[in-house]
Amino acid sequence: xxKFHPELDLLTEYAAGSLSLAQAACVAAHMNYCEQCxxxxxxLEDLGATLFDSLQPEAVGDVQLNAVLARLDDLPPLSYTKxxxxxxxxxxxxxxxLMRGDFADLVWKKITKTLSISYLSTGxxxxxxxxxxxxxxxxxxxxxHRGSEMTLVLEGGFSDANGSYHQGDFLFREPSDVHAPTAxxxxxxxxxxxxxxxxxxxxxxxxxxxxxxSLRAG
Amino acid sequence: MSEQQEGKSDQWKAPSGRRTxxxxxxxxxxxxNEDRAAFTRLFRHFAPLIKAFALSGSNLxxxxxxxxxxxxxxxxxxxxxxxxxxxxAASTWVYTIARNCRTDMFRxxxxxxxxxxxxxxxxxxxxEEPFSQLQSRRSRERVREMMKELPADQAQILxxxxxxxxxxxxxAGELDLPLGTVKSRVRLALQKLQIQMESYSYG
Numbered sequence: 001x002x003k004f005h006p007e008l009d010l011l012t013e014y015a016a017g018s019l020s021l022a023q024a025a026c027v028a029a030h031m032n033y034c035e036q037c038x039x040x041x042x043x044l045e046d047l048g049a050t051l052f053d054s055l056q057p058e059a060v061g062d063v064q065l066n067a068v069l070a071r072l073d074d075l076p077p078l079s080y081t082k083x084x085x086x087x088x089x090x091x092x093x094x095x096x097x098l099m100r101g102d103f104a105d106l107v108w109k110k111i112t113k114t115l116s117i118s119y120l121s122t123g124x125x126x127x128x129x130x131x132x133x134x135x136x137x138x139x140x141x142x143x144x145h146r147g148s149e150m151t152l153v154l155e156g157g158f159s160d161a162n163g164s165y166h167q168g169d170f171l172f173r174e175p176s177d178v179h180a181p182t183a184x185x186x187x188x189x190x191x192x193x194x195x196x197x198x199x200x201x202x203x204x205x206x207x208x209x210x211x212x213x214s215l216r217a218g
Numbered sequence: 219m220s221e222q223q224e225g226k227s228d229q230w231k232a233p234s235g236r237r238t239x240x241x242x243x244x245x246x247x248x249x250x251n252e253d254r255a256a257f258t259r260l261f262r263h264f265a266p267l268i269k270a271f272a273l274s275g276s277n278l279x280x281x282x283x284x285x286x287x288x289x290x291x292x293x294x295x296x297x298x299x300x301x302x303x304x305x306x307a308a309s310t311w312v313y314t315i316a317r318n319c320r321t322d323m324f325r326x327x328x329x330x331x332x333x334x335x336x337x338x339x340x341x342x343x344x345x346e347e348p349f350s351q352l353q354s355r356r357s358r359e360r361v362r363e364m365m366k367e368l369p370a371d372q373a374q375i376l377x378x379x380x381x382x383x384x385x386x387x388x389x390a391g392e393l394d395l396p397l398g399t400v401k402s403r404v405r406l407a408l409q410k411l412q413i414q415m416e417s418y419s420y421g
Contacts (some may be wrong), residue, residue, distance in 0.1 A: 008408060008415060009386060009401050017317040017340065018378040018388070021325075021332060024339045040415045042310075042343045043357075047413060048317065048380045049310040050361050055381065058273060064284055065261050068291050069254065075296055094338055123332025201336030 002034040002168030010172065011037060015044035022127035025094055026150045026170075026194045032092035033168025048092065082153060091154060095192065098129075103155075103190060106131065110207075114138025114183070119216045128195045128216045134158060134183040141206040142180035147197030149173040156180060156189035241308035248298040260312075261291055268316050275382025276324075286323055290316045297342075307358065314342045320383065349353060361411050372407035375400055 006014075006027050013019040014027045031037045091103075098120045099106060108116035114135040122129045134140060136156070150172050157166040160179040165171065173179070175197075183189035196211040241263070247256035268290050272283035301311055318336035325332065326421050365373065378389040390400040408414065 005415065008413075009404055011415075012379065012404055012408070013385055014340065016383060017321045017336065018379055018383045018385045020385070021330075021334065021339065025334065028339050038343065040413075043413050045314055046307065046310050046358055047361060047376075047408075047411065049307065049313040050358055051380045052267055052271060052313040052316070054362070054365075055267050055270040055274070058269040058283075060261075060265040060284070060287060062268050063264065064287060065258065068288050069258070071288070071292060072252075072254070072257075072295055073258065075292065091281060093335070097338070098333065119228065121332060122334060133377065153319060208320075209253055 004169040006170050015041050020125035022122045022129045022194050029092040030152050030170040086111045104196050132191045134189045136188050137185045139182045141201050142203050143199045144178045145175050150194040152192040154190045156187040157184045158189045242303040245298045245301045290319045364411050372403045375403045
C-alpha cells in the first residue's frame with residue numbers, strides 16, 4: 001500500500017478539476033493504488049457538490065428543456081462500462097492507454113548506463129509526461145529541478161536521502177530540491193515523472209548534458 | 219433558507235421504505251424506464267445550477283453555457299444506468315459530470331489536442347464500501363452548515379477553485395495574493411469543514 005501521497009491541496013485541485021491534465025493524470029494514477037486518497041477525493045467532490053448546490057441558479061427556459069428532450073431519441077442506446085475497481089499491482093488503465101501497450105513496447109531513450117526515458121503524449125502543452133526506467137541498483141545522477149516534479153513509482157522502487165519509495169508512492173518536488181535517487185538493488189524501477197521544466201544535473205560529470213535536456217511537453 | 223425547505227428532498231421516502239432522496243430516485247427511474255417525467259424534474263433542478271456553474275468566473279457566452287447545459291443533461295440521461303445510489307450521492311454525481319464536461323469544453327475551445335477525456339482522468343467516483351446515505355447526508359449537511367461560518371476570504375478561495383475551476387496559482391494571480399496565502403486559506407477552510415486525510419506522509 002502506498003505510503004507517500006499527494007498533499008490535500010493537490011487533491012483539492014484534482015477534485016475541483018483545476019489541476020492541469022498531465023498532473024491530474026499522475027494523481028489519478030496514484031489513486032489507482034491508494035484507497036485513502038480515493039476516499040479523500042470523494043469527500044472533496046462532495047464539498048464541490050455542496051458549493052455547486054448553493055450557486056445562484058441561472059434561468060434556463062423551456063426551449064432548452066424541449067431541445068434536450070428532442071435529442072434524447074437520437075442518443076445511442078444506454079450503454080456504459082462499469083468502472084473496474086483497480087487491481088492491486090496492475091499498471092493504471094489510464095497509463096496503459098497512453099502507452100498503447102506494455103513497458104516493453106515503448107521506445108526508450110538511453111540517458112545513462114542505468115537510466116532510460118520514454119516520453120508519453122498527454123497533449124498537455126505545459127508538462128512533460130515520461131516514464132523513467134532505472135536498472136536495479138542504478139542511480140539517477142544528482143539533479144535539481146528548474147520547476148516542479150511529480151513522481152509516481154510504478155514498478156520496483158528507489159530511495160534518496162529522504163526515504164525509500166515503492167509501488168504507488170507519490171512524490172512532489174519543488175524547484176531547487178536536490179536529490180540523487182537510486183533504484184533498489186533487487187529489481188528495476190519504473191517511475192512516472194511529470195515535469196514543468198527540465199531537470200538540471202548538478203554534478204560536474206553530468207552537467208554537460210543539461211543543454212540537451214529540453215522539456216518534451218505535449 | 220429554512221431547514222424545512224432545505225430538507226425537502228431529504229425527507230422524501232422511496233417506495234421500498236429505504237430512505238433515499240428525490241434525485242437518486244429520478245436517476246433510477248430514468249435507468250429503469252427511460253422516464254422522461256423524472257428527467258424533466260432533474261432538468262428543472264440541475265440545469266439552472268449547471269448554467270450558473272458554466273458562467274462562474276469564465277467568459278463563456280450564454281450560448282456556450284446553454285450548450286454545456288444540454289451536454290451535461292444528455293450525459294446524465296445516458297449514464298443514469300451507471301449511477302448507484304448505494305455508492306454515491308446524486309448531487310455529487312451530477313456535479314462531477316458537469317465538472318468533466320466543462321473541462322472538456324474548455325480544452326476544446328483552446329484546441330487542446332489530447333487522447334484523454336476528463337472522464338478518463340477523474341471518473342465519477344464509486345465509493346469503496348456501500349455508502350451510507352444517512353452518513354453522507356449528515357456530513358454534507360454539516361459541511362453546508364459550517365460553510366456559513368467560514369470567513370469570507372476562505373469561502374472566496376473555495377469558490378474560485380471549485381466553481382471557477384481555477385488552480386491555486388491562478389487564484390493567487392487573480393486575487394493578487396502570494397501562492398502560500400491561497401494554499402493556507404484552502405487548508406484552513408478544509409480544516410474547519412473537517413475534511414482531512416488519515417495520518418499521512420507526503421511525498
